[in-house]
Amino acid sequence: MRRHLYDQPIEVKESIPEHPRALRLDLPEPPNGDASDQAFVYRFDDEVVGFFNRCGHVRLPMDLDDGKFFDREGMIICRVHGARFDERSGACIMGPAYTGLYRLLIQSGNRPAHDENSKDSSPTTPSEQSFYKSNTMAESSAVSTGELGSSGERAGEQAPNYRILGWEGPVASK
Ligand code: FES
Secondary structure (H helix, E strand, O other): OEEEEEEEEEEEOOOOOEOOOOEEEEEEOOOOOOOEEEEEEEEEOOEEEEEEOOOOOOOOOOOOOOOOOEOOOOOEEOOOOOOEEOOOOOOEEEOOOOOOOOEEEEEEOOOOOOOOOOOOOOOOOHHHHHHHHOOOOOOOOOOOOHHHOOOOOOOOOOOOOEEEEEEEEOOOOO
């Protein structure tokens, strides 16, 4: 699985809707090598998750450009040929896709997002070291995807800001 971290995390300034709605946004340095590509993010079970809008089949935009990413059961659907992806992990569940999606690494508050269960959570790349150094004072919750661990917002706490740290993928199929 490829993993890419931005030199500077990208703050999401727009309101992020609850699943099954999603916010579309353009992000730089996407997996396909273009200057930028479209992604989508949404709230799901007290987490914020997001993926690049490229199918694991033909790498086409999955929403036919109308912002509708989910089927009646709430799974991510590619409306080009009907592939389905898990709405939390981005793994391919059914359909002609060969791989899962590229998921976004998303952080809330200021605490570095990392795998808290990992024996070695130290930053290893220059990008990670740079980012982690600039975020050593924080204590608030981190919301991220998949292997980075997660925690939710508590009642009464200030709503966190969300930052996109980078991306990883493609997610393995189920
Ligand atoms: S392009 Fe998505 S299923 Fe074919």
